[in-house]
Amino acid sequence: xxxxxxxxxxxxxxxxxxxxxxxxxxxxxxxxxxxxxxxxxxxxxxxxxxxxxxxxxxxxxxxxxxxxxxxxxxxxxxxxxxxxxxxxxxxxxxxxxxxxxxxxxxxxxxxxxxxxxxxxxxxxxxxxxxxxxxxxxxxxxxxxxxxxxxxxxxxxxxxxxxxxxxxxxxxxxxxxxxxxxxxxxxxxxxxxxxxxxxxxxxxxxxxxxxxxxxxxxxxxxxxxxxxxxxxxxxxxxxxxxxxxxxxxxxxxxxxxxxxxxxxxxxxxxxxxxxxxxxxxxxxxxxxxxxxxxxxxxxxxxxxxxxxxxxxxxxxxxxxxxxxxxxxxxxxxxxxxxxxxxxxxxxxxxxxxxxxxxxxxxxxxxxxxxxxxxxxxxxxxxxxxxxxxxxxxxxxxxxxxxxxxxxxxxxxxxxxxxxxxxxxxxxxxxxxxxxxxxxxxxxxxxxxxxxxxxxxxxxxxxxxxxxxxxxxxxxxxxxxxxxxxxxxxxxxxxxxxxxxxxxxxxxxxxxxxxxxxxxxxxxxxxxxxxxxxxxxxxxxxxxxxxxxxxxxxxxxxxxxxxxxxxxxxxxxxxxxxxxxxxxxxxxxxxxxxxxxxxxxxxxxxxxxxxxxxxxxxxxxxxxxxxxxxxxxxxxxxxxxxxxxxxxxxxxxxxxxxxxxxxxxxxxxxxxxxxxxxxxx
Amino acid sequence: xxxxxxxxxxxxxxxxxxxxxxxxxxxxxxxxxxxxxxxxxxxxxxxxxxxxxxxxxxxxxxxxxxxxxxxxxxxxxxxxxxxxxxxxxxxxxxxxxxxxxxxxxxxxxxxxxxxxxxxxxxxxxxxxxxxxxxxxxxxxxxxxxxxxxxxxxxxxxxxxxxxxxxxxxxxxxxxxxxxxxxxxxxxxxxxxxxxxxxxxxxxxxxxxxxxxxxxxxxxxxxxxxxxxxxxxxxxxxxxxxxxxxxxxxxxxxxxxxxxxxxxxxxxxxxxxxxxxxxxxxxxxxxxxxxxxxxxxxxxxxxxxxxxx
Numbered sequence: 001x002x003x004x005x006x007x008x009x010x011x012x013x014x015x016x017x018x019x020x021x022x023x024x025x026x027x028x029x030x031x032x033x034x035x036x037x038x039x040x041x042x043x044x045x046x047x048x049x050x051x052x053x054x055x056x057x058x059x060x061x062x063x064x065x066x067x068x069x070x071x072x073x074x075x076x077x078x079x080x081x082x083x084x085x086x087x088x089x090x091x092x093x094x095x096x097x098x099x100x101x102x103x104x105x106x107x108x109x110x111x112x113x114x115x116x117x118x119x120x121x122x123x124x125x126x127x128x129x130x131x132x133x134x135x136x137x138x139x140x141x142x143x144x145x146x147x148x149x150x151x152x153x154x155x156x157x158x159x160x161x162x163x164x165x166x167x168x169x170x171x172x173x174x175x176x177x178x179x180x181x182x183x184x185x186x187x188x189x190x191x192x193x194x195x196x197x198x199x200x201x202x203x204x205x206x207x208x209x210x211x212x213x214x215x216x217x218x219x220x221x222x223x224x225x226x227x228x229x230x231x232x233x234x235x236x237x238x239x240x241x242x243x244x245x246x247x248x249x250x251x252x253x254x255x256x257x258x259x260x261x262x263x264x265x266x267x268x269x270x271x272x273x274x275x276x277x278x279x280x281x282x283x284x285x286x287x288x289x290x291x292x293x294x295x296x297x298x299x300x301x302x303x304x305x306x307x308x309x310x311x312x313x314x315x316x317x318x319x320x321x322x323x324x325x326x327x328x329x330x331x332x333x334x335x336x337x338x339x340x341x342x343x344x345x346x347x348x349x350x351x352x353x354x355x356x357x358x359x360x361x362x363x364x365x366x367x368x369x370x371x372x373x374x375x376x377x378x379x380x381x382x383x384x385x386x387x388x389x390x391x392x393x394x395x396x397x398x399x400x401x402x403x404x405x406x407x408x409x410x411x412x413x414x415x416x417x418x419x420x421x422x423x424x425x426x427x428x429x430x431x432x433x434x435x436x437x438x439x440x441x442x443x444x445x446x447x448x449x450x451x452x453x454x455x456x457x458x459x460x461x462x463x464x465x466x467x468x469x470x471x472x473x474x475x476x477x478x479x480x481x482x483x484x485x486x487x488x489x490x491x492x493x494x495x496x497x498x499x500x501x502x503x504x505x506x507x508x509x510x511x512x513x514x515x516x517x518x519x520x521x522x523x524x525x526x527x528x529x530x531x532x533x534x535x536x537x538x539x540x541x542x543x544x545x546x547x548x549x550x551x552x553x554x555x556x557x558x559x560x561x562x563x564x565x566x567x568x569x570x571x572x573x574x575x576x577x578x579x580x581x582x583x584x585x586x587x588x589x590x591x592x593x594x595x596x597x598x599x600x601x602x603x604x605x606x607x608x609x610x611x612x613x614x615x616x617x618x619x620x621x622x623x624x625x626x627x628x629x630x631x632x633x634x635x636x637x638x639x640x641x642x643x644x645x646x647x648x649x650x651x652x653x654x655x656x657x658x659x660x661x662x663x664x665x666x667x668x669x670x671x672x673x674x675x676x677x678x679x
Numbered sequence: 680x681x682x683x684x685x686x687x688x689x690x691x692x693x694x695x696x697x698x699x700x701x702x703x704x705x706x707x708x709x710x711x712x713x714x715x716x717x718x719x720x721x722x723x724x725x726x727x728x729x730x731x732x733x734x735x736x737x738x739x740x741x742x743x744x745x746x747x748x749x750x751x752x753x754x755x756x757x758x759x760x761x762x763x764x765x766x767x768x769x770x771x772x773x774x775x776x777x778x779x780x781x782x783x784x785x786x787x788x789x790x791x792x793x794x795x796x797x798x799x800x801x802x803x804x805x806x807x808x809x810x811x812x813x814x815x816x817x818x819x820x821x822x823x824x825x826x827x828x829x830x831x832x833x834x835x836x837x838x839x840x841x842x843x844x845x846x847x848x849x850x851x852x853x854x855x856x857x858x859x860x861x862x863x864x865x866x867x868x869x870x871x872x873x874x875x876x877x878x879x880x881x882x883x884x885x886x887x888x889x890x891x892x893x894x895x896x897x898x899x900x901x902x903x904x905x906x907x908x909x910x911x912x913x914x915x916x917x918x919x920x921x922x923x924x925x926x927x928x929x930x931x932x933x934x935x936x937x938x939x940x941x942x943x944x945x946x947x948x949x950x951x952x953x954x955x956x957x958x959x960x961x962x963x964x965x966x967x968x969x970x971x972x973x974x975x976x977x978x979x980x981x982x983x984x985x986x987x
Contacts, residue, residue: 364860419847484860486881 017048017143020076021135022067024058024083026113031056033117035128039082042132048143050074059089064096071100078102078142082110082135103147105598105660110138133673140672144665150595153639155241155588156347157181162233162528165193166212166571167563167578168352169219174582175350176224180589183344184219185231185247187524188288190305192216193354197288197378199385199392201571202435203466209387213304220306229307232524234341236531237621239639240558241347241594251337253298253312260332270332272300272308276323284316290379293389298323298333303387348585349532351542351554352562352578353525358413360517362420366409371487372398374513377432384439394440396512398491403511405448406440407495408433409482413518415454422518424539427568429516430457434467436514437475449475450508452482452497460572478506485513525565532559541567552581557594560585599643599660605633608655614647623647685815687759687804688751689717690769693725694924695761695951701968702924705957706761706806712824712960713816715809717759723747726768729841730891733768741782742789744772745797749790757802759809761953763923764889767841770803771848805842807922807952808856811864821871825959828873832982834955835916835947836865836876837907837930839923840885859883868952869920872959880910886921888929901940904933908945918948918979920955927951931973948972948979958983 021043025031036054043052051074055063058081067079079102081093086109094104112131120127157180161172164186175182184191195201196216198208219225228249235246257269282297295301297316300308310332312323317335324333357376361369368374373396375383386392396403410433413421430453437449456477458467471477480498488494493513499506521540529536534554535543542565545553552560562578563569569577588594601622610632615623622640625632634656648658657663695702710717724743732740747769751758760766776783777799787796809815843849843859851857855864860883866876887893887903908930911919921927930949938944950958954967969976 364858367861370861484881488880 015077017078018050018074018076019046019048019078019080019139019142020067020070020074021046021049021052021080021082021139022058022063022070023052023054023112023131023135024063024081025054025056026084026117027056030083030113030117033121033124033127034112034131035124038128039112039131039135043082043135043139046136046139048078049139050076058083059092064092064099067093067096068100071097071102076100076102077106078139078145079107080110080135080138080142081107082112082131082138084113085109085111085115103149105148106142106145108138108142108145110134136676137669137672140668141665144662144668145660146662148598148659150598151600151638152593152595153239153241154593155591156243156345157589158183158344158346159348159350159585159589160185160243160245160344160346161350161352161562163187163193163352163354163563163565164191164219164227164229165352165354165563165574166195166215167354167565167574168193168350169215170575170578171350171352171562171582171585172219172225173215173222174579175586176222178582178586178590179224180586181224181226183226183228183247183346185228185233187230187232188301189229189252189309189311190301190307191219191227191229192304192306194378195571196302196304197381198432199381199388200435200439202431203460203462205435205438209304213306216304216306227307229309230311233528233531238345239596239642241588242639243346243349243558244343245346245349246341246343249340249342251312251314251339252309253314253317253334253337254310255332255334256307256309260330265331268329268331270309271330272310274300274310275326275328276310276333279322279326281320281322282316282318284313289382289389290376292379292382347589348558348560350560350562350578350581350585351525351528351532351534351565352581353522353528353565355519355564355568356522358422358518358520360413360515363413363416365484366412366482366513366515367485367487367493368515371485371491371493371513372396373403373487373491373493373511374485374515376515376517377429377436378517380436380514384436384443392443394443394512396491401511402444403440403447404444405450405508405510405512406436407450407452407482407493407508407510407513408436408516409485409495409513410451410453410516411481411518412515414516416518422520422539424568425457426516426519427457427459428570429518430455431460431463431466431570433514433516434458434470434475438470438473441473441475448510450478450495450510451475452478452480452495454479454481460570478508480506519564519568521565532556534559534561541565552577552584558585558588596639597643597660599658600638600641601636601643601645601647602657602659603634603636604655604657605631605635607653608633609653610634611652614651614656617646617650619644619646684714684716685809686716686718686756687809688720688754688756688801690720690723690726690747690751690758690760690765692760692762692765692924693728694928698928699924699951699954699968699971701954701957701966701971702761702927702951705951705953705962705967708962708966709824709953709956709960710759710806713810713820715759715806715816717806718754718756720747720750720754720758722750726762726765729764729767729771730889731894734891738785738789740768741772741776741786744768745776745786745790746793746795748773748776748801748803749795749797751801752798755800757804759804759806761806761922761951762925763805763839763841764925766803766805773799773801773803774848774850805922807842807865807868810952810956811856811868818867818871821868821956824956825872826961827959829955829959829983830873831985832874832917832979833877833915834869834874835879835911835914835919836869836882837886837919837921837926838862838865838883839921839926840889842922865920865922865952869955872955874955877914877916879914879916881907882910884910886923886926886929887933888925893929897936898940900929901933901937904929905937905941905943908934908937908947911947912945916947917982918950918955918976920950920952922952924951935973946974946978948974948976950976950979 097107098104172184230250234248260269280296285291286295288301382388414426486494560581562581563574648656846859869876887900
């Protein structure tokens, strides 16, 4: 990309600063804790300030007009608004500044609400003094602001979706339908994610695979979707519109028909016939079935995988070669295959990395992994599913008998403030546990379902009705967290809880206990998050740009979130967010270009000594040495620069200028703070 | 395995010296055989009892416990003790005062009247914890010290509550001792004596005495004790072993009271781990004052003789 900007690397022409200060009441948000008229009177005494005004809501149209009119009337050179935070209204006031005829970057914000009135709510004098300081500091900077111009960069007409559960699949299909070539990568050998492990979905009792597999199949055959399974993000460079993402494709050991054709093997490649698996002598537990079923070293996870290509578990494979013989002329198997790295260029990215269950064995009082007949809800899903290891016959692990009573422990590790567990609600456990109760009552005549719950959160459409239905089907509801589970000599379990409605302890003997374990982000989510510079909240779920008004975006431009990686949610909410993320991710691509803030470094080449020490300091490879008029000097590739300031702070000759954060501007702010305005 | 001698200020508590002097005697003698020297903590008071004092006036509880801690600080020694209740008071107050400046200042303000100041320079350990710790003693050393193995007897371990719970306030850091739901370290300590530690249902249940329940509602306390005894008897326990004289009192005196109130006779001997270790190291029942136990220890002792 060639960029010819108007932003000059030289110092601005000297002009006498004329600053206008506008102080917002924000109703009582600010004025309730800070003496706004006193701040206004003080502002009038600050050097360079020619006008100071206060108003109830500066962000309102009359407030914005005050700025515009003051610029025209007083020939202002800089604007200071003391109000909330740039995160909320920087663009509002930039626009007002521009409407008055000034360059929009001649605006500086003093945060006297989030960092002022709100934190000093009960300190009128102290809060007012701090607001005066904030205004004085902002004026000092405003007096030295320069005209700047945003830079436009083109956006690559491709997108990347990381994670191919239902969220990632839906987002990819939407992007593809919008005409955007989409890379969909998945770390497992098949797409489908958690939803493919479920038997039925609540409250409609649809077969989960029946509604998911058409989407899996479509994602697999849509030309606009480039699907890579057994693949993970290895490295990320670039920025919105121009991400260079390196993908690691783990060695599968098996060629697809396309790959085989590329190697000149006519009619070759894996057809999914399974002859290899039949002869493979190595048996391992199938992790997709939570170890409750076997698989071979060359395997597919289940019957409906997409793509239908076998995979070799190289940790288990003994390389006996029987599979190669069985595969015959298709020549699909390559026991020497190695990981492959390749780089793709995309404009926007959607992260949809889902969840895993909290290791519920850490809640030792419930005895998971200690007592045979305590299982998790996902294990229950596989045991009750017709395609599962028991062909849908629910059995208890200790003796293979059909249980006649089942205890469901809700909030197992969720809503838990003991330090072992998660403080948040995992959100879908109430509903799937109701579904589980329905399933055992329906499938096993006379089987009793005991649901130990704190609250039943039937929050969605038709969910409360489903709850009502399960109550009438005869499930017993006991309101109280389970204190302890004891294993009896016959491997039955004694569930000990407090019934908080009866106000007394209860002990119920059951054949099987199902723990509705809390969920947490996958381990890979943290890796992907760091690659893309996305923040996370304290519970490690990925952080949306705004919890209410921008739930699909992140603070990294061009990166969006879909599904549970952003926080616990059920299938309808995941699909809705995925469609939202796909829409958001397609906007910059369809717009064709994005404007970037002009906050990048500039080299003042006339004073650059050409030492080159800054080049290696740059985390974004934005700096390079070049020769200008016979002198070696540094040059910044503006589009790559993130404006972090590392080089600017480092340069021994002071030859690097950080736009909008220049040394004179920052020093003026520091002086204004320490010298109290006496410069 | 450590060969040096570890010295600790020995905090006796009240129930051991008053009711079961054999616990005190065996703690000192078995410790000596294992390189642990227990130095008397002169001038110590009641810990004070966490249920009785802590439930009524925390400030008294803090100040009295702090005074005991200061006595150890003045000796430049860490504290070893033999009672779960004492552990709760002494360990927990030490922990609180070390981590809460405001609380420490207010306690020191009180202690100024007796010219004392809590500095936070001592650590508190239960003797059982030290026995299990390889850096101080460890199972191998205990095994080597046994000259009269307790062969042929089944022993039900009672961990008691205050040593391990509340787990989030303790600092065992998730090691073998830190598991408050399914711990096995006490069984390992008992197995090291040649006895067979038996698993029984609901082994982490309270003895029934703690938290002031014994003093406040003896019938309720005994009901809990009876449930524990039922579970221990179901697996054929020849004896109960504990790490807490108050639990011991509840099981020992409690069996007599259960007989009187409910008409149920269990007659399961109750020993502190130090007493059991003393037997395994060759101390005589007389030296251990086992005749002072309410429930006769003779069936257990006879079975041991039969086994040898």
